[in-house]
Amino acid sequence: MSNSPPRSHPPLAAPPEGAAASLGRPGGSSERTVTLEVLRYDPDTDSEARFQRYEVVCQEEWVVLDALNKVKADIDPTLNYRWSCHMAVCGSCGMMINGEPKLSCHAFLRNYEGVIRIEPLANFPIERDLVVAPDDFMDKLKRVKPYLIPKQEKPISEGEYKQTPAQLMKYRQYSMCINCMLCYAACPQYGLTPSFIGPAALTLAHRYNQDSRDGGRKERQEVAATHEGVWECTFVGACSEVCPAHVDPASALQQMKITSSIDWIVEHLIPGGKP
Amino acid sequence: MSRRPLLREFPPTTWYFRQPRYLRYMSREITSILIAAYCVLLVFGLHSLAAGPAAWEAFLLTLKSPASIVFQLLVLIAAVYHAATWFNATQKAMPLQIGEYFVPGAMISGAHYVAWALLSFAILFLAGVI
Numbered sequence: 001m002s003n004s005p006p007r008s009h010p011p012l013a014a015p016p017e018g019a020a021a022s023l024g025r026p027g028g029s030s031e032r033t034v035t036l037e038v039l040r041y042d043p044d045t046d047s048e049a050r051f052q053r054y055e056v057v058c059q060e061e062w063v064v065l066d067a068l069n070k071v072k073a074d075i076d077p078t079l080n081y082r083w084s085c086h087m088a089v090c091g092s093c094g095m096m097i098n099g100e101p102k103l104s105c106h107a108f109l110r111n112y113e114g115v116i117r118i119e120p121l122a123n124f125p126i127e128r129d130l131v132v133a134p135d136d137f138m139d140k141l142k143r144v145k146p147y148l149i150p151k152q153e154k155p156i157s158e159g160e161y162k163q164t165p166a167q168l169m170k171y172r173q174y175s176m177c178i179n180c181m182l183c184y185a186a187c188p189q190y191g192l193t194p195s196f197i198g199p200a201a202l203t204l205a206h207r208y209n210q211d212s213r214d215g216g217r218k219e220r221q222e223v224a225a226t227h228e229g230v231w232e233c234t235f236v237g238a239c240s241e242v243c244p245a246h247v248d249p250a251s252a253l254q255q256m257k258i259t260s261s262i263d264w265i266v267e268h269l270i271p272g273g274k275p
Numbered sequence: 276m277s278r279r280p281l282l283r284e285f286p287p288t289t290w291y292f293r294q295p296r297y298l299r300y301m302s303r304e305i306t307s308i309l310i311a312a313y314c315v316l317l318v319f320g321l322h323s324l325a326a327g328p329a330a331w332e333a334f335l336l337t338l339k340s341p342a343s344i345v346f347q348l349l350v351l352i353a354a355v356y357h358a359a360t361w362f363n364a365t366q367k368a369m370p371l372q373i374g375e376y377f378v379p380g381a382m383i384s385g386a387h388y389v390a391w392a393l394l395s396f397a398i399l400f401l402a403g404v405i
Contacts, residue, residue: 043279099294125280133280166375188297191285235364236300254368 030060034067034109038079039119041126049126051117052076058109064116065093065104068130081130088244091180094121095130101185101242121185123194137181140197143223144205149216167212174207174252176245183239183249189232196232197223199239199249206252209259225260233257303360306353313350362387 034056041049054071065083072079083093086105093104096119098112109116124132150161183199190196205224209217223229233253240250266273291297323334337343365387366380399405 041281043281049281122283123285125282127278127280166372169375169377170372188285188290191290192287234304236297238294238296238300240367241296248367251367251370254364255370258368
């Protein structure tokens with residue numbers, strides 16, 4: 001939660017000389033006044049959330065996070081939001097920007113016109129202002145056992161669990177998740193059925209299931225191959241559309257449905273079959 | 276600092292108006308209603324066939340009515356749209372890895388379109404239409 005004292009501005013380093021010209025702006029970086037409409041909620045005093053407007057003088061090349069930092073530094077230090085890396089790696093600064101789940105450090109002001117409406121990530125309880133309570137996601141993440149469960153433990157003296165590049169590529173895409181929770185905010189199934197394990201956690205289960213060093217698929221299936229697991233997914237596909245890391249959770253979940261169906265056929269229709 | 280997270284209601288019946296992608300999803304899902312209705316029509320057809328030549332001829336005559344033709348046209352559009360969304364999704368559900376590389380998704384979906392065209396051609400040929 002960003003409740004540290006206001007820091008000096010600007011949050012972005014000045015662009016190198018000539019950078020503006022190379023971007024086709026002969027006059028250098030231009031300023032414009034941006035109107036932010038931010039959803040505020042104080043658990044100590046409010047019973048409902050309310051919108052508050054801020055007029056912020058911004059550089060054209062700023063992202064929404066820069067504008068929020070400017071608000072916090074110069075206009076309203078009580079505004080709360082999460083952020084850390086400012087380069088779409090940490091996954092902390094996810095919020096709804098004009099109704100779309102986005103990393104605010106990845107949402108350039110130049111792509112927005114008029115009032116920019118900023119709300120906390122949808123489908124999560126609001127902790128305070130733009131900060132959501134991630135408890136449900138964290139619990140679900142733990143339930144899918146997102147770590148290697150070796151087929152057979154071996155002593156360290158026997159060396160590493162080796163893997164070929166092809167075996168790595170089988171799951172690599174799904175290991176890129178930054179736990180930003182944008183996919184949960186985009187998923188209507190999670191909004192309608194909060195017990196749904198959800199895109200990111202199930203994708204991580206798939207990531208470990210696909211890992212040649214792992215033998216924990218059966219344990220994960222107890223959570224993943226259930227109505228609350230992959231079968232709650234109706235393939236809206238919004239998770240993959242909003243994913244800033246191009247993980248494609250929708251793909252992972254559909255693959256899990258296929259393997260779960262094969263498990264069921266083997267178990268119920270083939271005599272003596274074990275998934 | 277007390278912890279009192281604010282829960283927000285998810286609109287159970289109007290959520291798909293929130294974003295165009297939700298409307299696209301619902302339009303894909305809603306095609307199943309028209310396809311289900313056409314399945315009912317086929318069941319009626321089978322029933323007429325079992326009931327004898329007169330009932331069958333009456334059923335065929337009903338199919339040629341303007342309302343029936345409009346209905347069948349709508350079903351055809353819905354079926355084609357649904358099939359296209361399904362084929363486009365196959366590349367996500369069935370990625371094909373060869374060594375360290377993945378076959379481009381367009382090839383996987385494209386193969387389904389080709390198979391669809393060939394099967395449709397075979398069925399129309401067997402039915403004597405072409």
